[in-house]
Amino acid sequence: MNTRLQVLLTGLALLCASTAPAQQAWPTRPITLVVPFAAGGPTDVVARTLAGSMSKTLGQTVVIEQKLGAGGTVAGAYVARSAPDGYTFFIHHNGMATSAALYRKLSYNPLTDFEFVSQAVDVPMTLLARKDFPANNMQEMIAYVKANQSKINLANAGLGAVSQLCGMLLERALGVKLTAVPFQGTAPAMNALLGGQVDILCDQTTQTIPQIKAGNVKFYGVTTRNRIRALPDAPTLQESGLRDFEVLVWHGIYAPKGTPRFIIERMNAAVIAALKDPDVVRRMADLGAEIAPDSKLSPEGLQTWLKAEIDKWGPIIRSVGTFAD
Numbered sequence: 282m283n284t285r286l287q288v289l290l291t292g293l294a295l296l297c298a299s300t301a302p303a304q305q306a307w308p309t310r311p312i313t314l315v316v317p318f319a320a321g322g323p324t325d326v327v328a329r330t331l332a333g334s335m336s337k338t339l340g341q342t343v344v345i346e347q348k349l350g351a352g353g354t355v356a357g358a359y360v361a362r363s364a365p366d367g368y369t370f371f372i373h374h375n376g377m378a379t380s381a382a383l384y385r386k387l388s389y390n391p392l393t394d395f396e397f398v399s400q401a402v403d404v405p406m407t408l409l410a411r412k413d414f415p416a417n418n419m420q421e422m423i424a425y426v427k428a429n430q431s432k433i434n435l436a437n438a439g440l441g442a443v444s445q446l447c448g449m450l451l452e453r454a455l456g457v458k459l460t461a462v463p464f465q466g467t468a469p470a471m472n473a474l475l476g477g478q479v480d481i482l483c484d485q486t487t488q489t490i491p492q493i494k495a496g497n498v499k500f501y502g503v504t505t506r507n508r509i510r511a512l513p514d515a516p517t518l519q520e521s522g523l524r525d526f527e528v529l530v531w532h533g534i535y536a537p538k539g540t541p542r543f544i545i546e547r548m549n550a551a552v553i554a555a556l557k558d559p560d561v562v563r564r565m566a567d568l569g570a571e572i573a574p575d576s577k578l579s580p581e582g583l584q585t586w587l588k589a590e591i592d593k594w595g596p597i598i599r600s601v602g603t604f605a606d
């Protein structure tokens with residue numbers, strides 16, 4: 282063997298020796314998955330369901346950490362500034378896209394300050410009112426809201442929440458302006474609805490199905506284009522005359538920019554394994570959530586999707602003109 286070849290081979294061997302253990306050494310301690318909304322709410326339920334299964338695959342606990350506030354943007358800023366060491370991840374929904382238009386001074390860029398891991402599940406929303414709200418179906422709801430807009434309030438989880446997006450689309454469709462009552466997640470918003478302190482809430486099936494089935498709320502329809510398996514008798518809002526009204530809640534998992542690619546790939550594989558776990562599949566189906574299609578499950582699939590969602594919602598939000606600093 283000539284000396285140049287020997288040097289090359291020794292160099293290669295050293296390179297392998299220096300990278301291989303580092304790759305195998307992850308994860309050596311619990312991993313944090315940051316959830317931007319209150320415990321017990323829809324985003325938290327999805328995160329905890331995935332985390333349980335991912336912990337088994339990764340051999341380390343995936344710990345849920347709530348970072349609440351400003352419709353998910355407090356958590357976004359926190360994760361964008363976290364160390365890219367493979368121990369901090371972020372789960373967020375459509376708010377990752379809508380916040381880019383809703384906030385004039387967002388301290389992070391959703392497209393450039395994160396690594397993209399995967400999508401997970403798609404969740405329909407449902408339009409609800411407190412149990413004694415004086416409208417028994419969508420037609421009555423439309424008429425009542427149009428006639429009484431100044432006295433009606435609408436709960437949401439802040440600017441950037443899907444409850445806010447859904448409420449904003451409802452206001453736009455009916456040509457009304459309601460009083461928004463922001464909470465740090467829709468778990469507390471649901472409590473306020475059940476207690477009769479707020480009038481209307483649009484929220485994911487992951488939280489609302491049990492309340493709908495128990496008859497604890499008035500329920501007007503689903504926000505998806507088609508009826509859903511989990512609530513087959515429920516009309517879509519489009520069927521009830523709200524033309525083009527469609528919100529489907531998608532979930533992305535992100536890491537701080539610079540997180541090593543091999544960690545992103547292993548997290549991606551752990552998410553995909555969780556989505557195939559029969560316990561996860563059953564629980565998600567019970568909650569009305571659909572496993573995201575394969576095309577959305579790669580890091581690149583999430584990145585492309587987020588860009589398309591920013592392009593889709595930006596003009597709609599700007600046309601309504603709801604902004605915060």
Ligand code: ASP
Nearest residue numbers: 322324442443444466467
């Ligand atoms: N459902 C929520 C939203 O409106 C957030 C949550 O998961 O609490 O965005």
